[in-house]
Amino acid sequence: MPELMLEAPLRRARPKRPVPVPARPVVDRAFCAAIARRTVRSLYAELTLYPKPGLVSLVDNGSHDDMTAATFMRSLFALRHYFRDITRAGMEDAPFTTLKRLGIAAEARMLAATGGINTHRGAVFCLGLLCAAIGSCRARGTPLTAASVRATLLLRWAEGLAAHTQVTSGDSHGLRAAQRYAASGAREEAALGLPSVFEVALPALRRTLAAGRGTRRARIDALFALMGHISDTNLYHRGGEEGALTVQRHARAFVDAGGTGADGWEARALACHHAFVAARLSPGGAADLLAAACLVQDVCPGD
Numbered sequence: 001m002p003e004l005m006l007e008a009p010l011r012r013a014r015p016k017r018p019v020p021v022p023a024r025p026v027v028d029r030a031f032c033a034a035i036a037r038r039t040v041r042s043l044y045a046e047l048t049l050y051p052k053p054g055l056v057s058l059v060d061n062g063s064h065d066d067m068t069a070a071t072f073m074r075s076l077f078a079l080r081h082y083f084r085d086i087t088r089a090g091m092e093d094a095p096f097t098t099l100k101r102l103g104i105a106a107e108a109r110m111l112a113a114t115g116g117i118n119t120h121r122g123a124v125f126c127l128g129l130l131c132a133a134i135g136s137c138r139a140r141g142t143p144l145t146a147a148s149v150r151a152t153l154l155l156r157w158a159e160g161l162a163a164h165t166q167v168t169s170g171d172s173h174g175l176r177a178a179q180r181y182a183a184s185g186a187r188e189e190a191a192l193g194l195p196s197v198f199e200v201a202l203p204a205l206r207r208t209l210a211a212g213r214g215t216r217r218a219r220i221d222a223l224f225a226l227m228g229h230i231s232d233t234n235l236y237h238r239g240g241e242e243g244a245l246t247v248q249r250h251a252r253a254f255v256d257a258g259g260t261g262a263d264g265w266e267a268r269a270l271a272c273h274h275a276f277v278a279a280r281l282s283p284g285g286a287a288d289l290l291a292a293a294c295l296v297q298d299v300c301p302g303d
C-alpha cells in the first residue's frame with residue numbers, strides 16, 4: 001500500500017549509543033492519520049452504497065426524515081480527528097476508560113455537527129474500537145490480519161467491554177430495547193469481539209470478491225448477511241419485535257436466493273428497500289457493522 005505506507009518500518013532516530021527501551025510504545029503519527037483516512041473512507045463507502053434497505057444513501061433518505069447524506073457528510077468531517085486519536089490511544093496501550101472518554105467527546109462533536117441528530121453513534125463505538133485495536137497491533141509489531149485485530153481487541157479491552165454491557169443507567173434507545181426485548185445490540189457485539197464483523201460480514205464480503213462480482217456487490221451481500229443475522233436495537237426501537245423479525249426474514253430470503261449472484265438481485269434488493277421505507281424500518285446497526293467490515297478488509301486485505 002504505497003500511498004499510506006502501512007507496511008513501512010517505524011521511523012526512529014538512529015541512536016549513537018545504546019538507549020533504554022522506551023516505557024511507552026513509539027507512536028507513528030503517519031500511521032494514525034492513514035488509519036483515520038481509511039476509517040472515514042469505509043464510512044463513506046457505506047453511505048454511498050445503494051440499494052441499502054431503509055438506510056440513508058446519496059439516492060434517498062430511506063426511512064429517515066431527520067437526516068440526509070449531507071448530514072452524514074458533516075458528521076464524518078467532524079469525526080476524522082477522533083479516529084486518528086483513538087488509533088493513537090491504541091498504540092499507547094490506553095485503558096478502556098481513555099477510549100470511552102474519546103468516544104464520548106466524539107459523540108458530542110457529531111451531535112454539534114448535525115444539530116443533535118444521531119448519524120454515527122454506533123460507528124463511533126464500533127469503528128473506534130477497531131482503530132484502537134489496529135493501533136495496538138502496529139505498536140507491538142503484530143502483523144495486521146483480521147484475526148490479530150480481533151484477538152487484540154479482546155485481549156486488551158475485554159474487561160472494559162464486558163463491564164460496558166452491564167451499564168443499565170442512561171436512557172438510550174439501545175438500552176430500552178435491551179430491557180424490553182432482551183435484544184443484545186452494540187455493547188454485547190463489541191464485548192464478544194465483533195463476531196458479526198469477523199464471522200459474518202467479512203466472509204460474505206470476501207466470498208463475493210473471490211467470485212469476481214466486485215466491490216459493490218460484495219458490500220450488498222455483506223449488508224444482507226448482517227441484516228439476517230444481528231440483533232439490531234435500532235429495529236427494535238422503531239418497529240418492535242415484529243420489525244426486527246421482518247428485516248431478518250427479508251434479508252435471509254435475499255441471501256437464500258443467492259444474494260447478488262442470482263439474476264434479478266437488484267430488483268429484489270430495491271423491493272426490500274421500499275418495504276422497509278413503508279414500515280419506517282432502518283437497520284442502522286447492520287450499516288455500522290458493514291462499515292467496520294470494509295475497514296478490516298481495507299487494512300487487512302490479504303489474510
Ligand SMILES: CC(C)(COP(=O)(O)OP(=O)(O)OC[C@H]1O[C@@H](n2cnc3c(N)ncnc32)[C@H](O)[C@@H]1O)[C@@H](O)C(=O)NCCC(=O)NCCS
Nearest residue numbers: 100103104122125172173174185186189231232233284285
Ligand atoms: C454502546 C453505544 C454504541 C451505545 O449503545 P446503546 O445501545 O446504549 O445506544 P443507542 O441505541 O443510542 O446506539 C446504538 C447504536 O449501535 C448500533 N447498533 C444497534 N444494534 C447493533 C448491533 N447488534 N451491533 C452493532 N451495532 C448496533 C446502532 O446503529 C446505534 O447507532 C455507545 O455509544 C455508548 O457506549 N454510549 C454511551 C456513552 C459512552 O460510553 N460512549 C463511549 C463508549 S467507548
Ligand SMILES: Nc1ncnc2c1ncn2[C@@H]1O[C@H](COP(=O)(O)OP(=O)(O)OP(=O)(O)O)[C@@H](O)[C@H]1O
Nearest residue numbers: 055056118119120121122123173234282284287288
Ligand atoms: N446510512 C445510514 N442510514 C441510517 N442509519 C445509519 C446509516 N449508517 C449508520 N447508521 C446508524 O443508525 C443510527 C441512526 O439510526 P436512528 O436514526 O434510527 O437512531 P436514533 O436516533 O437512535 O432513533 P430515531 O431517529 O428513530 O429516534 C446511527 O447512529 C448509525 O449508527
